[in-house]
Amino acid sequence: MSHHLLTVDSLNRESVDHLLRVAARMEPIAQRRQVTRVLEGAVLGNLFFEASTRTRVSFHAAFCRLGGSVCDTTGFTFSSMAKGESLYDTSRVMSGYCDAIVMRHPDQGSVAEFAAATNVPVINGGDGPGEHPSQALLDLYTIDKEFQRLGKSLTNAHILLTGDLKYGRTVHSLIKLLSLYDPLRITLVSPPGLEMPSKLIDLVASRGHRIEQRDSLASDFADLDVVYTTRIQKERFTDEMNESxxxxxxxxxxxxxxxxxxxxxxxxxxxxxxxxxxxxxxxLNVDLNGDPRLAIFRQTDNGIPMRMAIFATLLKVDELIEQDTRPVRWYVPSQIGTLDR
Amino acid sequence: MSHHLLTVDSLNRESVDHLLRVAARMEPIAQRRQVTRVLEGAVLGNLFFEASTRTRVSFHAAFCRLGGSVCDTTGFTFSSMAKGESLYDTSRVMSGYCDAIVMRHPDQGSVAEFAAATNVPVINGGDGPGEHPSQALLDLYTIDKEFQRLGKSLTNAHILLTGDLKYGRTVHSLIKLLSLYDPLRITLVSPPGLEMPSKLIDLVASRGHRIEQRDSLASDFADLDVVYTTRIQKERFTDEMNESxxxxxxxxxxxxxxxxxxxxxxxxxxxxxxxxxxxxxxxLNVDLNGDPRLAIFRQTDNGIPMRMAIFATLLKVDELIEQDTRPVRWYVPSQIGTLDR
Amino acid sequence: MSHHLLTVDSLNRESVDHLLRVAARMEPIAQRRQVTRVLEGAVLGNLFFEASTRTRVSFHAAFCRLGGSVCDTTGFTFSSMAKGESLYDTSRVMSGYCDAIVMRHPDQGSVAEFAAATNVPVINGGDGPGEHPSQALLDLYTIDKEFQRLGKSLTNAHILLTGDLKYGRTVHSLIKLLSLYDPLRITLVSPPGLEMPSKLIDLVASRGHRIEQRDSLASDFADLDVVYTTRIQKERFTDEMNESxxxxxxxxxxxxxxxxxxxxxxxxxxxxxxxxxxxxxxxLNVDLNGDPRLAIFRQTDNGIPMRMAIFATLLKVDELIEQDTRPVRWYVPSQIGTLDR
Known part of the structure; x- marks a missing residue:
C-alpha cells in the first residue's frame, strides 16, 4: 500500500486483504467493547472543502477511537485559499500541523495534487467525480462480513449493481475492488443513458468475472446475494432521458x-x-426499513472499523492495537444487532 | 430516568434528585481541580442544526472533562439532509459513529423523532419552541447551590419569574421542575399578552404550590429569594401590545x-x-454587573457539572467517577469566586 | 509575562527569551517523536470570529499535542452576539467552560475587551489591524533556530523587511520583538505610500539598532541574513499609488x-x-519553491512549538513537560528535513 490512499487503483489483492483483516481486528473497539490509546498525541486534519457530514464524522470518530485528536475544517472556501493560496502551500502548511490528513474537495485531482506536496499520509475523502476509496473499501468489507454471517463465500457470488451506474463513483470504485476477488457474477441494471462505462465492464470481464447487463429489475434474481443500489439523480437527465x-x-x-x-x-x-x-x-424504498436484509446501516457502521484500519495501516500501528486495549467503562447501548437489525 | 433526555416531563423527583447529586459530585472536575478519564474512547456527536455557540460549547466541554472526544456539526442545513435524507436515516447513521448525541434543531419534535430511531442516548439541546431540558436542570441546580451557599432551603422559597412567560421555553421547563419540590411561592410578572400559559399555572397549583400573578415589578418583594428574568422580545409583539x-x-x-x-x-x-x-x-440591566446577587455567570458555570451529570448518568459512569480522578496539573486561574463574583 | 498574551508590547527580553527556551523544549513533541499528557482534561476555546484556517488549526494542534481538548467556533457572527450579547457576557460565559481562550476578531481592541472580563488566559489570535503576537513570536523563533542551524548569531544580523510595511501587522510586531535583541541592521524596502510608520522606525533606532530605508530591492544585499517579505495588497492602493x-x-x-x-x-x-x-x-515568487533558503514552511512548522510554549507558560506547565513525555508509537513520516527542505 502506498504512502497515501488516493485511489482504489493503487490497491492490489494483498493490500485490500490486509485492510479487511485489520478492520476485523478493529471491531471490538468500533463496537465500543474496548478502547485504545495507540494514536495518542496524533492529530488528524479533517479538511472538507465540500460539506459531507456523514463522511467527516465517520473519519473523525474513527481517528478518535484510535486515541487521536481531530481538527475539522469545513467550508467551500477556506480563508487562505480565498486569498490565492495554492494547494501546494496549503498542503505544506497543514502537514506541519497534522500527522494525517483527510481531504474532500469538489475538484477531481485536487486531493492528489495536495498529497504530492507532503509526506504526511493523505486520504482522499472524495474529490468530486473522482474517487472515494474508503467508501469502496467499507462496501467490500460489508459484503465480506455479511457473507461470513450468512455462511456464504465470495466465490461465484452474484452481485447486482443498479441505479445510476454512469456517474455513481462509488459503484465504479467498488467494482474495481470486487474484480480483484474470486470469480463473481455481476449484473448491471440501469436506465438507458446511465450505463456503467464500457471501460470498466471490459476490465471486470478481463479479470475472469461473468458480467451481464439487463434493462430492468423485472426478471428473476433468485440466486442474488447482494443488491447494491444508488440513487438515480434526475438532475443528470437530458430532456429525452427524462421523458423515457x-x-x-x-x-x-x-x-x-x-x-x-x-x-x-x-x-x-x-x-x-x-x-x-x-x-x-x-x-431505495423506505418500505424495507426494519427488514433484516436491509444492510445499509450495518454498512455505515462498518465505515468505522474500515477507516480505523486505513489510519492504523498508514500510520503503522496496525500491529500494535492488540497490545493496547482496555475494556470500555461506559454503558454501551445494544445498538448493534437491535432495533430493525 | 429514560434512555434519552428529551423533555423534563420524563423526569420525576427521584431522577432530578439523582442528577443534582451527581452534578455536585462533578464539581471538583468542573472547577478544574481534578481530571478524569472515565469516558475515554467515547465520542459525542454534537449536532447543531441551529447555531447556539454557548450551548454547544457547554456540552462539548462537559463531555471532554469526562475524558471523551467530541465531533461538532453546525449549520442550518446538513449536507445529507439537504439531499433528502430523513431524520430516521441520519439518526441510524450517526448512532453508528457516536456513543451519545446532543441535538439542537429549529423544529419542535424533531429531536424526539431522531431519538426514536436509535438506542444511543440522545439529549435534546433545544428543539425550537419545544424543550431544552438541560437548561432547566442547570437552573434548578443553581437555585439549589445558591440556597446552600446562603443557608436557605427550598421549602417555602419565594421565586419570581418575569419577562416573556408566554414564549420563554426555559421558564416553562423550570417551573415544571420546581413544581416537583417542596411547597414554593411562585410569583409571575409579565406584560399583558405574555402571561404564563394557564395550563402550566394550573399544573403548579395542583401540586400544592402558591402561585400568583402580578402586573408589574412595582410592589414589595422583600421576601424574594430568586428573580428569574427572561428577555421580552419585542419581535413577538402585536402592534397593540407594542403601543401599550x-x-x-x-x-x-x-x-x-x-x-x-x-x-x-x-x-x-x-x-x-x-x-x-x-x-x-x-x-436584564447591566447596572447589576459586579453585584454579588447577580448569579447569571455562576448559573452558566453550573451548566458544566449538570451536563457532565447528564452524560455520566445516561452512559452509566455516574458511580465510577470517584474511582478515576487525578489532580489537575495545569494552572487554574481563580475564576470562580473572583472578579465580580 | 502577564496573565494573557494580547500584544507584544507586554513582552520584555526576559519573557521572550523564556518563550524561546520553552519552544525549543517542545521540539521533540512538535516533531512527533514524543507525546505528552500534561494538559489532560484542559479545554481550549478556539474562538474565531473571523475565519483563519491556518492560525486556528495551528493553535488547535498545539493544544492537542500538550494533551488538551479543543472546542472550535468559527464564524463572522456568533449566534449569541447576533442577539446583542456583549463581549463582557460572552467572555464570562466562555471562561466558565474553557481553561484558555484563543480569540480572533476583526475589530481592533475587541480581544483586549474580552480578556478584561476574565481570569482565564486569553491569547490574541489577531484583532484586525491590531496585533497577532504569536505570529511575531514564531517569526523570531524561526530566525533564532535558522541562525543556530547556520552557525550565525543575532548580533549584527542584517534583516530586510519588504512589501507592505504600512499595513502589515506582522512586520510591526516582529520589528518590536527584534528591537529587544542585540544590535541589528534592519533594512526596510517598500513601495512609496506603504512605508513603515515612523513611530516604529524611531522606536527601533532609539534602542540602538541601525535602521535604513531603501526604495527598491535593486541594490546589493550580499550580507543579508533574512529577507522577510509580505504581500503588497493592491486593494490598499489609491489610484495614484496604483499607477506609479x-x-x-x-x-x-x-x-x-x-x-x-x-x-x-x-x-x-x-x-x-x-x-x-x-x-x-x-x-513571494513560487520559483523559490524547493530552494533550501525558502524557510516559509519551516516557519509555519515553528508555529506549533511556539504556540505550545505560549500555552504551557500561561497554564504554568512549562516546567512539567520533561517529566511527562513518552515516545510516539505511530509512524512519523520524515516530513521535517525532506522534500524541498
Whole structure:
C-alpha cells in the first residue's frame, strides 16, 4: 500500500486483504467493547472543502477511537485559499500541523495534487467525480462480513449493481475492488443513458468475472446475494432521458416487493447513502426499513472499523492495537444487532 | 430516568434528585481541580442544526472533562439532509459513529423523532419552541447551590419569574421542575399578552404550590429569594401590545434599583442568557454587573457539572467517577469566586 | 509575562527569551517523536470570529499535542452576539467552560475587551489591524533556530523587511520583538505610500539598532541574513499609488533571481503566509519553491512549538513537560528535513 490512499487503483489483492483483516481486528473497539490509546498525541486534519457530514464524522470518530485528536475544517472556501493560496502551500502548511490528513474537495485531482506536496499520509475523502476509496473499501468489507454471517463465500457470488451506474463513483470504485476477488457474477441494471462505462465492464470481464447487463429489475434474481443500489439523480437527465424514464422508473425500484418476489431471504441490500427518502425520489424504498436484509446501516457502521484500519495501516500501528486495549467503562447501548437489525 | 433526555416531563423527583447529586459530585472536575478519564474512547456527536455557540460549547466541554472526544456539526442545513435524507436515516447513521448525541434543531419534535430511531442516548439541546431540558436542570441546580451557599432551603422559597412567560421555553421547563419540590411561592410578572400559559399555572397549583400573578415589578418583594428574568422580545409583539408596552416597560425592568429597593440582600438574579446588552433592549440591566446577587455567570458555570451529570448518568459512569480522578496539573486561574463574583 | 498574551508590547527580553527556551523544549513533541499528557482534561476555546484556517488549526494542534481538548467556533457572527450579547457576557460565559481562550476578531481592541472580563488566559489570535503576537513570536523563533542551524548569531544580523510595511501587522510586531535583541541592521524596502510608520522606525533606532530605508530591492544585499517579505495588497492602493506601482513592481519582487544575484547562499526567506500564488499577485515568487533558503514552511512548522510554549507558560506547565513525555508509537513520516527542505 502506498504512502497515501488516493485511489482504489493503487490497491492490489494483498493490500485490500490486509485492510479487511485489520478492520476485523478493529471491531471490538468500533463496537465500543474496548478502547485504545495507540494514536495518542496524533492529530488528524479533517479538511472538507465540500460539506459531507456523514463522511467527516465517520473519519473523525474513527481517528478518535484510535486515541487521536481531530481538527475539522469545513467550508467551500477556506480563508487562505480565498486569498490565492495554492494547494501546494496549503498542503505544506497543514502537514506541519497534522500527522494525517483527510481531504474532500469538489475538484477531481485536487486531493492528489495536495498529497504530492507532503509526506504526511493523505486520504482522499472524495474529490468530486473522482474517487472515494474508503467508501469502496467499507462496501467490500460489508459484503465480506455479511457473507461470513450468512455462511456464504465470495466465490461465484452474484452481485447486482443498479441505479445510476454512469456517474455513481462509488459503484465504479467498488467494482474495481470486487474484480480483484474470486470469480463473481455481476449484473448491471440501469436506465438507458446511465450505463456503467464500457471501460470498466471490459476490465471486470478481463479479470475472469461473468458480467451481464439487463434493462430492468423485472426478471428473476433468485440466486442474488447482494443488491447494491444508488440513487438515480434526475438532475443528470437530458430532456429525452427524462421523458423515457417516466414510464420506466418502476423497473428500477428496489423495494420490499422486489426483494420478496424476485430475490431470496438471504439477499442483502446495500446503498452508499445518503438515501433520498422524499416521495418520488427514485431511491431505495423506505418500505424495507426494519427488514433484516436491509444492510445499509450495518454498512455505515462498518465505515468505522474500515477507516480505523486505513489510519492504523498508514500510520503503522496496525500491529500494535492488540497490545493496547482496555475494556470500555461506559454503558454501551445494544445498538448493534437491535432495533430493525 | 429514560434512555434519552428529551423533555423534563420524563423526569420525576427521584431522577432530578439523582442528577443534582451527581452534578455536585462533578464539581471538583468542573472547577478544574481534578481530571478524569472515565469516558475515554467515547465520542459525542454534537449536532447543531441551529447555531447556539454557548450551548454547544457547554456540552462539548462537559463531555471532554469526562475524558471523551467530541465531533461538532453546525449549520442550518446538513449536507445529507439537504439531499433528502430523513431524520430516521441520519439518526441510524450517526448512532453508528457516536456513543451519545446532543441535538439542537429549529423544529419542535424533531429531536424526539431522531431519538426514536436509535438506542444511543440522545439529549435534546433545544428543539425550537419545544424543550431544552438541560437548561432547566442547570437552573434548578443553581437555585439549589445558591440556597446552600446562603443557608436557605427550598421549602417555602419565594421565586419570581418575569419577562416573556408566554414564549420563554426555559421558564416553562423550570417551573415544571420546581413544581416537583417542596411547597414554593411562585410569583409571575409579565406584560399583558405574555402571561404564563394557564395550563402550566394550573399544573403548579395542583401540586400544592402558591402561585400568583402580578402586573408589574412595582410592589414589595422583600421576601424574594430568586428573580428569574427572561428577555421580552419585542419581535413577538402585536402592534397593540407594542403601543401599550411603551408606557409599561419600566414596570418590568430588573435592575439595581429594583434589587436595592424592592428586594433583599440575599435575593439572587438569574437569566438563561444570552442577555441583550444593547440600549433599550428590555433585558436584564447591566447596572447589576459586579453585584454579588447577580448569579447569571455562576448559573452558566453550573451548566458544566449538570451536563457532565447528564452524560455520566445516561452512559452509566455516574458511580465510577470517584474511582478515576487525578489532580489537575495545569494552572487554574481563580475564576470562580473572583472578579465580580 | 502577564496573565494573557494580547500584544507584544507586554513582552520584555526576559519573557521572550523564556518563550524561546520553552519552544525549543517542545521540539521533540512538535516533531512527533514524543507525546505528552500534561494538559489532560484542559479545554481550549478556539474562538474565531473571523475565519483563519491556518492560525486556528495551528493553535488547535498545539493544544492537542500538550494533551488538551479543543472546542472550535468559527464564524463572522456568533449566534449569541447576533442577539446583542456583549463581549463582557460572552467572555464570562466562555471562561466558565474553557481553561484558555484563543480569540480572533476583526475589530481592533475587541480581544483586549474580552480578556478584561476574565481570569482565564486569553491569547490574541489577531484583532484586525491590531496585533497577532504569536505570529511575531514564531517569526523570531524561526530566525533564532535558522541562525543556530547556520552557525550565525543575532548580533549584527542584517534583516530586510519588504512589501507592505504600512499595513502589515506582522512586520510591526516582529520589528518590536527584534528591537529587544542585540544590535541589528534592519533594512526596510517598500513601495512609496506603504512605508513603515515612523513611530516604529524611531522606536527601533532609539534602542540602538541601525535602521535604513531603501526604495527598491535593486541594490546589493550580499550580507543579508533574512529577507522577510509580505504581500503588497493592491486593494490598499489609491489610484495614484496604483499607477506609479505599475512601473515599480519588479523592484519589490522577492524571487530566485533576487536571491541568486543580490543575496548570499545563507540568506533565508520568510513570509507570514498565506502567500498569493496567482500570477501577477505581487507576492513571494513560487520559483523559490524547493530552494533550501525558502524557510516559509519551516516557519509555519515553528508555529506549533511556539504556540505550545505560549500555552504551557500561561497554564504554568512549562516546567512539567520533561517529566511527562513518552515516545510516539505511530509512524512519523520524515516530513521535517525532506522534500524541498
Amino acid at each position: 424514464f417516466q414510464g420506466l422508473s418502476d423497473d428500477f425500484m428496489v423495494n420490499r416487493d422486489f426483494l420478496d418476489h424476485r430475490c431470496s431471504q438471504s439477499t442483502i441490500v446495500m446503498h452508499p447513502l445518503p438515501r433520498d427518502s422524499r416521495p418520488g425520489a427514485n431511491d | 408596552f411603551q408606557g409599561l416597560s419600566d414596570d418590568f425592568m430588573v435592575n439595581r434599583d429594583f434589587l436595592d429597593h424592592r428586594c433583599s440582600q440575599s435575593t439572587i438574579v438569574m437569566h438563561p442568557l444570552p442577555r441583550d446588552s444593547r440600549p433599550g433592549a428590555n433585558d | 506601482f505599475q512601473g515599480l513592481s519588479d523592484d519589490f519582487m522577492v524571487n530566485r533571481d533576487f536571491l541568486d544575484h543580490r543575496c548570499s547562499q545563507s540568506t533565508i526567506v520568510m513570509h507570514p503566509l498565506p502567500r498569493d500564488s496567482r500570477p501577477g499577485a505581487n507576492d
